[in-house]
Amino acid sequence: MGHGYQYIISSKLWYEHPERKFHFFNRGVSGNKVSDLAGRWQTDTLDIKPDILSVLIGVNDSNEAINNNPAYTKESYNQGYRDLLYRAQAGNPHLKFVICEPFLLPVGQVKNNWERWSEEVQSRQIVARDIAREFKAVFVPFQSAFNEALKRAPADYWIWDGIHPMPAGHELMARTWLKSVKSI
Numbered sequence: 001m002g003h004g005y006q007y008i009i010s011s012k013l014w015y016e017h018p019e020r021k022f023h024f025f026n027r028g029v030s031g032n033k034v035s036d037l038a039g040r041w042q043t044d045t046l047d048i049k050p051d052i053l054s055v056l057i058g059v060n061d062s063n064e065a066i067n068n069n070p071a072y073t074k075e076s077y078n079q080g081y082r083d084l085l086y087r088a089q090a091g092n093p094h095l096k097f098v099i100c101e102p103f104l105l106p107v108g109q110v111k112n113n114w115e116r117w118s119e120e121v122q123s124r125q126i127v128a129r130d131i132a133r134e135f136k137a138v139f140v141p142f143q144s145a146f147n148e149a150l151k152r153a154p155a156d157y158w159i160w161d162g163i164h165p166m167p168a169g170h171e172l173m174a175r176t177w178l179k180s181v182k183s184i
Contacts, residue, residue: 001026005173033061034080046091058102062120074123097137105155110162145176
């Protein structure tokens with residue numbers, strides 16, 4: 001389960017609901033982009049046959065765009081992401097989706113090129129929100145949760161490099177995810 005927000009969520013739900021016999025699988029890989037998910041989608045997602053599928057993807061796609069990699073546009077992110085969800089839905093029409101919003105804060109390398117980072121990530125945030133609507137998915141608003149958290153502590157308290165959360169950031173994400181997903 002790793003050591004981030006996924007671990008916190010699974011620990012809490014496993015502890016509170018042993019009668020539900022939950023099974024959680026964390027297939028997230030640091031540095032992955034939509035194209036990486038596509039390469040392992042069958043074994044890491046479809047073969048597992050999940051009831052609920054939670055996806056957080058987009059910041060690494062943004063980084064590729066910032067580094068002028070022409071294969072990583074907002075359009076390729078949009079199409080690749082939708083293709084993955086269509087494939088999952090075709091294999092399980094009752095599958096429930098949780099679409100997590102990519103996020104960042106102005107710290108470290110991100111702060112040094114904030115305007116460009118913000119532009120790229122915001123474009124993917126819009127795509128993620130649109131995808132959530134289209135697939136009738138739960139949308140987890142991580143960016144607004146982090147923005148609100150800035151009222152309590154500075155950005156580097158929540159995220160150490162602009163992208164990767166500190167322990168408090170992971171707790172914030174877990175709480176935001178649980179609150180958002182409560183409806184399903």
